[in-house]
Amino acid sequence: MNLLGSPHCLLALFTLLGTLASSALAGKILVFPVDGSHWINMKLLIEDLHHRGHEVSVVRTSSSWYVKEDSPHYKSITVTLPEPVSIEDQDYFVSFLNKMLKIQKSGGSPLAIMQFYWQMLTGLSQIHKEASQLAVEMFENPVLMQQLHEARYDVALIDPGLPAGVLVAHKLGLPTVFNVRWITSGEAHSVVAPSPPSYVPASGSVLPNRMSFIERVKNMLHYVLNACIDQYSVFSVYQELAERYFGPETSFKHMLQATDIWLIRSDFVFEFPRPIMPNFVHIGGFQCKPSKPLPADLEEFVQGSGEHGVVVMSLGTLVKGLPTEITSEIAAGFARLPQRVIWRHLGERPQNLGNNTRLVEWLPQNDLLGHPKTRAFVAHGGANGVYESIYHGVPVVGLPLLFDQFENILRLEIRGAAKALEVTKLDSQSFYAALQDVLHRPSYKDNMMRLSRIHHDKPAHPRESAIYWIEFVMRxxxxxxxxxxxxxxxxxxxxxxxxxxxxxxxxxTLGGAMIFTTRFLCVRLCRTQKSKLE
Amino acid sequence: MNLLGSPHCLLALFTLLGTLASSALAGKILVFPVDGSHWINMKLLIEDLHHRGHEVSVVRTSSSWYVKEDSPHYKSITVTLPEPVSIEDQDYFVSFLNKMLKIQKSGGSPLAIMQFYWQMLTGLSQIHKEASQLAVEMFENPVLMQQLHEARYDVALIDPGLPAGVLVAHKLGLPTVFNVRWITSGEAHSVVAPSPPSYVPASGSVLPNRMSFIERVKNMLHYVLNACIDQYSVFSVYQELAERYFGPETSFKHMLQATDIWLIRSDFVFEFPRPIMPNFVHIGGFQCKPSKPLPADLEEFVQGSGEHGVVVMSLGTLVKGLPTEITSEIAAGFARLPQRVIWRHLGERPQNLGNNTRLVEWLPQNDLLGHPKTRAFVAHGGANGVYESIYHGVPVVGLPLLFDQFENILRLEIRGAAKALEVTKLDSQSFYAALQDVLHRPSYKDNMMRLSRIHHDKPAHPRESAIYWIEFVMRxxxxxxxxxxxxxxxxxxxxxxxxxxxxxxxxxTLGGAMIFTTRFLCVRLCRTQKSKLE
Known part of the structure; x- marks a missing residue:
């Protein structure tokens, strides 16, 4: 909005001054993050809150992989769990991915689908059982709980992907703000907003929003399945603790639903439109920012691509590498391109790597995606990467591997901004063809640029919105x-x-009574007439 | 948000610059307003759009009561209807109110309720039949339609309270923005967002959001009733025109539902929380602004109230006056107060008017409500007045008369910021007691101040938001x-x-097949065993 134009300037100034005055207090915030890529997001909010003058305390486990004990932006509260949470082991996802790839390879048979869900169910249940111990360890430590009580926090900021913090915040009587996309097996929206199964695809269904009859049947079954998974493998874990520490009448689900503000890491430029609630604030892409210049050697490599430009490939934080049979197909596909390729790859170096391809262990993803020479992004479809590609307007070749990645890529594909491939069926020819398509059919770039323009066109940057509503809850x-x-x-x-x-x-009842009465009257009437006739 | 603080200033500046650049184009806007108090709101948006450099054309009828032909802010397109729309006659609401008061007086008998609905149904149907002729007159005027086509508008801004403009915008192929609270008999939300009857009270039901079983039954019946009213007395009118001008397959309701942005004149500080949709922008209270100094004589009168302060009374734009038997009770109630009273009253001067009460034909409502001496507001509960009382934090004595006013006052009452009275049962004693309550029980003022603080605490002024999203649709x-x-x-x-x-x-089927098979196998098995035994 043109804050400088008349007559809005007065209104805008008024709003601004009002807000400045009311946000003057510096408060205390208790944060319960989730490790891994989730932490990358939460950290940004913590830094902003710190810069706004708030005192931030972060609850972490002693085995935490990403959440460091020492930081200039927050104080740590470190809790030691009886067993480290599986996902805090960096190899967990490698073995999980291998299991999943094996199942996917066996095709979409009912047995394979059941196996897939069984894996997920047992995996999820295990992780939640381990992670929920955070609440137990805290509740059973009266000194810590006393300190937390006395610290008088203003708000608990929680990533409820692993929701032990919800129990602790409830114990401390704190208002809560969620930084969330997924809760347990479901998308955050569905915990409090109506989700009509006729046009809101269930989490994990990988269905579009315009569904055929059979797709709607599938979607309904997915809803039932998700509800069962939630009930028996996730909520039950926390429900037991809720009853143990707050009495038998307590509902853990109600604690989730009572959250004051949901900062939802979604944006409708990407997510299908669906019912929402007034306390939802959509902050999808809040981590995106303009690109910075590349390191000199990378810039030189990129500039060397000439008019053809570069292709960037990364499969995110969780997955270190793919099986060799897949990477060699990818390498062969890349080798046929006139473009140069920068590929984040941590596994064995493929034998058939082309001269145009540079392997790196880490890449400045945001800066590369924002580089004018970048033509396409080969991505697994993790939410962070998807939003960066939308932010910078780079079309995507999708290689989804796990979790929400299939659905994320599907959303881009439906909008004509990505081409999805099945990693287990990948060969160099199909990979090359997909790259050619995305590089040379203008619709991919045009559609992604359209999404990008819409994504940028917001009254406030989503990161500003997030901070605004956290402080709103504090005020x-x-x-x-x-x-x-x-x-x-x-x-x-x-x-x-x-x-x-x-x-x-x-x-x-009324209908019955009317019929009965009518019948009764008819019979009486007939009898009277009959007796008259007789 | 602190736009000047680091590190947000960069982000904020970035957003601001992006928006300035993208809003550089001055566009063309076609407006379809509704007369009366609705126009007061629409006019503000038109003035803002004009100041932003856009060219605004307003479609008005030649009999329009409020929408003037000449304005520095817009060009008029005047259409003459075969019959003027009833509500454009200033006396329409006086006679309508008298009919309604008569029905209310007869108590809440089923007959009275049916009469009430019948009045509303026939009244609504009549108004829509008259107002829908706007579209007919325009469609049947090929010169005008050609001009409108050639004008190449960017967007149609419509108050769909009387939705003829929706048909015209559809004909012109324009994207649409609604400035809306009510459509036909229903609240705007319910046209596209799910409205669970278990906690979303139906329009006209005057029910709270936490309902008993019996209240939920009543609410369900109200939903059915509203759907019937919509179907048979409102939508059918426009549906006929839709079919006439766009072919038999066309659905008028779909045209409404296809609107790009809904600027909803609601705010959840006042409205009960309920499911919404991503294209809803809540702009409730967007007309509110800081108060200006009063005219000298009024200021003198107000200051003369000393420590007691003043009470302000107004029943809005539609109603000129109440029956004498009611006004004399009000006058008697006011006369007993130590406060001074400013009463907007257009009817006969009550005989028993106290020395403390000044009758006026018009009052600067916003400036009076924002005056530090104002202690209470006696209001009919029209949405504009309700938001002004929230904006300035003035508790309310409610005298609802028509339409949504009952529900508006109920919402304030549930929040402890108003006391409602039934105008047909009003006597000086109950009126005085209600005034005493609102003036002296601190909870009314405290609750209204809490609502006011929350209402003011927004990332952007709702008027800024409205303009932002209209321009978004244009961009x-x-x-x-x-x-x-x-x-x-x-x-x-x-x-x-x-x-x-x-x-x-x-x-x-599966269950049946299983039972049948089991039975068949059992019988076979039994027979085999039997024959073996034999």
């Missing part, structure tokens, strides 16, 4: 006016089934 | 990414009834 001790309490109703009341049953009963 | 030729197209599904598919029926059939 007003919550955001109750934005939050329904409808979740406290029994499910049959929430869905009005009791009302419908009552109305049906009423109609049947 | 991107719509906002398709924020809009579901789920409304295009048949109702049974939207509600997944076909999928549920199919799954039920599947379960029954």
């Amino acid at each position: 007003h001790k919550g955001a109750a006016h934005l939050r329904t309490e409808s979740y406290k109703m029994p499910w049959y009341s929430y869905h009005s089934l009791d009302v419908l049953a009552f109305l049906l009963l009423l109609v049947v | 991107h030729k719509g906002a398709a990414h924020l809009r579901t197209e789920s409304y295009k599904m048949p109702w049974y598919s939207y509600h997944s009834l076909d999928v549920l029926a199919f799954l039920l059939l599947l379960v029954v």
